[in-house]
Amino acid sequence: MAPSLEEPEPVSDVIENPLKSKPQLVAPEPEHCPGPESEQAGKADNCAGCPNQAICASAPKGPDPDIPLISARLSGIKHKILVLSGKGGVGKSTFTSMLGHAFAMREENNVGIMDTDICGPSIPKMMGVETETIHISSTGWSPVWVSDNLGVMSIQFMLPAKDDAVIWRGPKKNGLIKQFLKDVDWGDMDFLLVDTPPGTSDEHLSVNSFLKESGIDGAVMITTPQEVALLDVRKEIDFCRKAGIKVLGLVENMSGFVCPNCTHESQIFRATTGGGAALAKEMGIPFLGEVPLDPRIGRSCDYGESFFEAFPDSPACTALKGVVRGLAEQIGIDAKLVLPDD
Template identity: 60%
Template sequence: MSTTSAPTAPAPTAPKSSRPEDAPEHCPGPASDAAGRADACAGCPNQTLCQTAPKGPDPAVAQIAARLGGIRRKVLVLSGKGGVGKTTFSANLAFAVSGARDDAMVGVLDVDVTGPSIPLLLGVADEAIHQTSAGWSPVVVDENLCCMSIGFLLPNQDDAIIWRGPKKNGLIKQFLMDVDWGDLDLLVVDTPPGTSDEHLSIVTYLKDAGIDGAILVTTPQEVALQDVRKEINFCRKVKVPIVGVVENMSGFVCPGCKHTSAIFKPTTGGAKTMCEDMGVPYLGAIPLDPRITKACDAGVSFLDEFPDSPATLAYLDIVKQVSKQLDL
């Protein structure tokens, strides 16, 4: 296994937003002079990040807003826990919206710096980024679908990216400032699991550009729902609207007889019950279909390859709800 320091990112920066109004009173917030130094900061995973962050407004926030001025809707796809199918959902959401109308322009931004999967799932893993006078050109997947990922910048796809938070933040800022997205109807931002550096960075840098909502992906079992509850609270604290929650891998659909069997049985009612308890929209459940993995590995749209699958019908119903909410 090898490591890499590529690509070259700008000087390390950190999020510089004010403490959310509903944040705990003992948290000084990253913009405070006491950030990372107060007694309450001890043990916080972001202590070093807050302590070393320059204070005051970041001029990049306004520059990013101007750069992304041609993008109508920006949506984050989040998950509390890894392995719940978040990136698969991001890819199929992009395939579905771009495939619904020939004039619908869609982009996918992969900010999972240490585990980029979007290039493989969209079938462009062997492509490279091109530099123009306007900036980096996103990799074209189809005539109305494009994407950007650190995966395109690695000398070897098996290289491990061993970076601390500030360097990840620098790359995310570079993606937002230097990529020439042009005019898009939708930008899907695929994030890593959890609520950490990448999430704080993307929310901060898009402060002026605006985030139209977040879609949260989970599986039915309580161990996944537990982390999604944290993700919901994160969105509320940083003022990101929640489009809704998707329950992925909700039962197994036999490709032959179409019978559905519960694989990950919900012990606390699943995502629907959690949404009712926490007052957030429930978008629906997507069953397991082994052909989803086959389509992902091949880099093709599962929705196009297997239009009669119950999973495809579930995807399309969810995408219809998302499109209605976002006026796509």
């Protein structure tokens, strides 16, 4: 076993190989500019006389040389699934953690979770490994193992204190995501789940560009029933289509409240425009199901426990298993190879 990083390096020193960033221009890009990262940058006729000509001509061009290294590192992972929404607070990290536990219920499955929410990493807390640190071996960084077949990687493991803020610009965050893919020894895995922050910006573009060559099965969309959430999910679906990411399906989270005592379900976030099912039909994507709001889900995440093991009789647990089986169908595998028989 390699030594633990008992004294983590300052977060600002973590990135050693940052993503190629846009060159710093001395003047605004003029009209008809080919773009500072274009192969014609600094060479096109429109570049003549531009104050940025020398900068653009000397900037690095072409594909990222680390992409083949990432593809080789991830060659042993069978299925790569993104968890997206566009909207914050709809339960992406909660769903990712429960999806990881669900896949890991079958002992033959090896599962990894990559937390790309750099500024708000919550996966380690939900998985019960918040105080762990990263180990380094001759083959790279080792994921933090929640169980024998469930590993996690997050920036939380690198912070000197759990309450420290990460105040980074885009290139720095992109560089860390690259290291999570290139330097982490994921090994042979059946599933790699990628938890993402809200939006359609740096982290999402980086994950897509880094994983595209190695293959992404697709993305699972998470929403809540109200139109305020659906607005942002529509944008995320549009992002996936423009980025060439297959949408595996949409899950409506918090679709109702289930009383832990009487199991009666009440509508808390009542759908005003049809909710997730109507959105899935409108956008032409599969609807994987509705997961009710159960306060015991939050309790399980707070204590880093598996909701499936703690409350197997909950209606939310039954709904989640249905979602997992639907997701298995979308990625083309037998549901029996994902969840053990009840």
